[in-house]
Each structure stands twice: as structure tokens, then as C-alpha cells.
Amino acid sequence: MIGLAPICFLQHLKPSVASVIAATPVIDKVLQGFKKEELLSDNSLLRQLFQVLCTQKEIDYQKCGHGFSFALRGSDPDELEPEFLPELVAHYPTSTSRKNGVHFSQVALTEKFAQFDYGPLKNVAIYNAISPPNYDLGLVKMKIALLLGNNDGVLSIEDTEVLRYKLPNVVDYHILPYKKLNQLDFVWGRNMDKYLFPHIL
Incomplete structure (x- = not known):
């Protein structure tokens, strides 16, 4: 298996990601209040706003990127050129479940790569323990390559x-x-045939 930019542990968060993690409890309550189980669905207001703003010629590539994407993913205008922005916003950001967002936050806040924390009572019913168990990565026996960027x-x-x-x-x-x-860049970088593919092949 090849892991491209693999994420399991979140103990050294960048400020932009830490801000999103800190806001997760509020985001979760808002989504529950509106009975929404999907975050950034295709028809969500935030996704539509991203698509409209980032396809306007008046909006600078860097402003759009830094406002919506680069702060969380990293900036690289040489690989992700401005002309590619309409293609990017047609597919990114992708949706995820509310539960997945909460779980991501739990991994960061507890500094443990563990199963979902439902709270003590439900954890006992599901896991027979007050806290969710850690994933045992020692059980992963397949050969793995981990490839990442700076x-x-x-x-x-x-x-x-x-x-x-x-x-x-x-x-x-x-x-x-x-x-x-x-x-x-792992998905859309225009020079991955130089930097990534030779290493994989």
C-alpha cells in the first residue's frame, strides 16, 4: 500500500488547522441543529460560495487560495497554476460526514489515533470500556510506503x-x-511526473 500524505496523528497542528479543530464543537452543534449529517455537501452554502468566488476574474488567485484552501493544504502556485482553479473548485473541497469531522477533531484533541468517542455511557455499550480503544497499528501486516511533502x-x-x-x-x-x-499536489500537481511518479513506479 502507498500512503500519499498520510494522516493518523495530529499532535503538531498548524495554526489554521488548530483553528478549525477548536471550532468543531460549535460546527457540530450547528449541523445537528439543522439535522445535517454532511459537511460541505455539493449544495452547501460554503461550497457554493467557494465555487462562485474562486471562478470570478476579479478575485485574485492568491486571495481565493489563501482564503479557502492554501491555509489548510499548503500553497504551491508553481504546481497548481491559476488557470487550473476552475477545475479545482469543481471538485474541492469534497464533502465528509459530520461524524468524520468530529472524529478528526477527537484525534487531534486527545492526541490518540482511536475509535470514535461516543461519550462514556455509549462507549461502554459499544466498546465495553469508558474510553474508545486505540487502533492497533501493529496489526497492519502489509508492506507500506509513506510519501509526504514539506x-x-x-x-x-x-x-x-x-x-x-x-x-x-x-x-x-x-x-x-x-x-x-x-x-x-499529490492529486493535481502538474509536475508529479518528475517528483512523485518515478518514486512510485
Whole structure:
């Protein structure tokens, strides 16, 4: 298995991600209040706002990117050129479940890669324990390659090192040499045939 920009531990958060994590309880209550289980659905106001603003010629590429994307993912205008922005906003940001967002926040706040925390009473019913159990990464036996970049807005090299040493069969751990490489570049970077594909193949 090849993990591109793998995230399991969130102990060294960048400020922009820490802000989102801190706001998660409020976001969760708002979504529950509106009986919404999907975050950033295709028809959500935030997603539509992102798509409208970032396809206007008057809106600068950097303003759009830094306002909505680069702060969380990392900026790299050489790989993700302004002409590609309409294509990007047609597919990004993608939706996720409310529960997944809360779980991501739990992993960051507890500094544990554990199953979902339903609260003590429900945890006892589900896990037979007050706290959710940690995922046992020692049980992952397949060969794994972990590939990451230096300019990622979400993951940190330190957290990926933790993952590296908890997995028993990491056969390749590689920080790609291109210094601006971020999460979006792995999917949409225009020069990945130079930086990424040769390493995978």
C-alpha cells in the first residue's frame, strides 16, 4: 500500500488547522441543529460560495487560495497554476460526514489515533470500556510506503514519524525533495511526473 500524505496523528497542528479543530464543537452543534449529517455537501452554502468566488476574474488567485484552501493544504502556485482553479473548485473541497469531522477533531484533541468517542455511557455499550480503544497499528501486516511533502498544511513530519514507527512493515518512507509539495499536489500537481511518479513506479 502507498500512503500519499498520510494522516493518523495530529499532535503538531498548524495554526489554521488548530483553528478549525477548536471550532468543531460549535460546527457540530450547528449541523445537528439543522439535522445535517454532511459537511460541505455539493449544495452547501460554503461550497457554493467557494465555487462562485474562486471562478470570478476579479478575485485574485492568491486571495481565493489563501482564503479557502492554501491555509489548510499548503500553497504551491508553481504546481497548481491559476488557470487550473476552475477545475479545482469543481471538485474541492469534497464533502465528509459530520461524524468524520468530529472524529478528526477527537484525534487531534486527545492526541490518540482511536475509535470514535461516543461519550462514556455509549462507549461502554459499544466498546465495553469508558474510553474508545486505540487502533492497533501493529496489526497492519502489509508492506507500506509513506510519501509526504514539506509544505503540507495539515500533516506534520513529526506526526508522520510517529505513524512510521507504529506500523510494523514500512518498506519506504520518503519526504519528496520538492520543498513546496503539499496535499493537493499529490492529486493535481502538474509536475508529479518528475517528483512523485518515478518514486512510485
